[in-house]
Amino acid sequence: MSHEKPDYDIFADLEKYELKESKIYEHYTGVGHHFCYNILISFSNSMDAVKLCNEFVYFYTLLNSEYGNTAANDTIHKYPEFLNYWLNRQFRARSISVTPKSEFYQHLINNYKNFEAENKLNNKIYDIDEFYFNKLNSLYEFYKIIHELKRNNSSNCNKFLEQFKKNYTPAWKKCFSGVDADFCNALERFRKIYEQNKNSILSVCNTEESLRLPQLLPPPSYQSSDGEAQKIGNSLIHGIHNVTTSGLPKINASEYSQLHELISQRYNFLLVYTEDEKRSNMLTILQEFFQYCSRNRENSNLLSFYKEFLREYYIKNKGEYDKIYNECYTSSESMKSYCSIYKGFSEQLKKSILSIKKIEEKDLEDEAKILQWFISNFSSDSIVLQLEKENNPLSNITPILVGTLVGALLILFFLYKFSPFGPWLHREITKSEKTMYIFDDKNNQYLFENNSKIEMDNKENSNFHLSYNPG
Known part of the structure; x- marks a missing residue:
């Protein structure tokens, strides 16, 4: 079995291939090439293996005669790759008992010259690995x-x-569990073909409801992308322990099935549903999200996950949620199953949903608004204290103020001790003792007339020293 990755882009001309395939069963008489019958002698008693060998040769002859000279850039030029897929599919479907299977493929390869296929099928025919065959x-x-x-x-x-x-x-979903970007590209090409033919399909089926397929990009592995690995949601579903690196408990698939699946798909919502199913799942996602937040309302790390959920999922699907709210909240007569889910929500959950309904994309840049909505739904002592600590301006500038003050005091100390500024400042402070000046004559007279009182107050008979400075 080869672990070589096959070419996925081989079905664009499937109609033409199937038309040729139908001729195998219309015109094949059972008489085939001698080398196919050698299979019975060499390694198998299976007539099914002989029949498949002959059908393969006939199918190749039909395809090569029609498309053997097509341009290399034409999709039909890939008929050898399709032929290899067809052979692998038939081998599995018929449960042919050739062990190991590689012997059957090698037998065909060894006999290319018998049906002039050396140039066209060289390195094209092999046993496709089961992993790639399923895709x-x-x-x-x-x-x-x-x-x-x-x-x-x-x-x-x-x-x-x-x-x-x-x-x-x-x-x-396989696009989010591996690094096979080629497969995701092929899936996206199919989606575009579907969109191009959707109107004709709907006319055949006579239905007004359009099946919507999600746009697919070739994403790398969820775990291998640095940006994705840093997402909080990623740690909440892939963490080994109950308490993850983000400081929040794990989101278990058994308890939060829809929320877990959403995060595992990088917050992409799979739209292969009827409108009723899709909206029911969207409400379930929101319900599980609020339940998780409510149960972890004491955890100060919850705010970061709350903001990530809004940014990565809710805002992108807000238009669809608004339609759900308008129908289920304003109309009590709606018979839609998703409205039944909404009406079954608790009053607290409805309050949370109505609160998140007001959030717009521009609000994601406004920390104050996000905090307001968050606290109104999940406020608790630990979260409020943490938010005060993280958002209090004084807590941010206090270390700066203390550092500045200490630095200023050190500078003054060194200036006082080791520069001319120190002696000058010392002279100014100790320059002279306090001096009482002799006032004019009128004030002098008043002083001596009240001298007796001064003496009474001066119980220790201390002398007053009056300094006289003549004008």
Whole structure:
């Protein structure tokens, strides 16, 4: 089995390939190449293996005669890669008993010259690793559904949404669990083809509701991206211990299933649902988020996760949430299942939802507003104290003031001790004792007339020394 990554971009011409494939079963007589029958002699008693060998050779002949000379930039030029996928798919579907499987593929390779395939199939045919085959198979199923609907096969309409939910959702999630960007690119190309053909599909199925597929980018591994690794939500779902590096308890999938899935998909909400299902899940996400916050309201680290959730998810989906609020809050007659979920919320939860409803994208830059909404919903003594500590201006400038004051005192001390400024300051302080000056004659007279009182107050008969400075 080869661990080589296959080319995922091989299904754009699936209609043409299937048309050729149908001719195998219409015209194949069972008479094939001699080397295919050698399989029975060499390593297998399976006639299924012989039949598959002959069908493979015939299919190659049909494709090569039609598309062998196409330009390299034409998608149909990839028919050898598709042929290899077809062979792997048939081998698995028919449960052919060849062990190891590699012997079957090697037998074909050794006999390329017998059907003139050396140049076209060289290094193209091999046993695809199961990991990659499953991804290829998912893409095949998606394209097959689209082509059947384009052929006005309305019998598939009832299974249309079911098939995409069954196959597309797991495939989409794989873009967040590995580093196979090529697969995600192929999935995005399929999404664009679907969008281009959506109107014709809907006309066949005679439905007004459009199945919306999420736009897919080729994301790297959730754990390998530095920016993603730093997200609080990432630590809350991937942490090993109950208390994560962010200081908050883990978000367990068993208790917060929708919230856990949302964060595991980098806050991307999978839209492969009917409107009712999608909005029900959106309300469940919000419910689980507020439940988690309420249970951890004493944790001073909660604010950071609160802001991340708003920034990465809620604001991006606010328009859809506003539609839910308007229908469920203002209309008591709505029969939608998501409105039943909303009406079942506690009064405190409804209060929290109405509070978060007012948040706009521009408010994310306003720390005061975010704090106001946060405290109104999850205020507790520990959080308030922490917020006061983090946001009190005095707490931020106090170290600066103390440092400045100490520095000033040290500078004055050195100036006093080791510069001319010190002796001058000393002379000014100790310059002369306090002196009482003789006032004018009128004041002099008043002083002596009241001398007796002064003596009475001077119980120790201390002498007064009056300094006289003549004018």
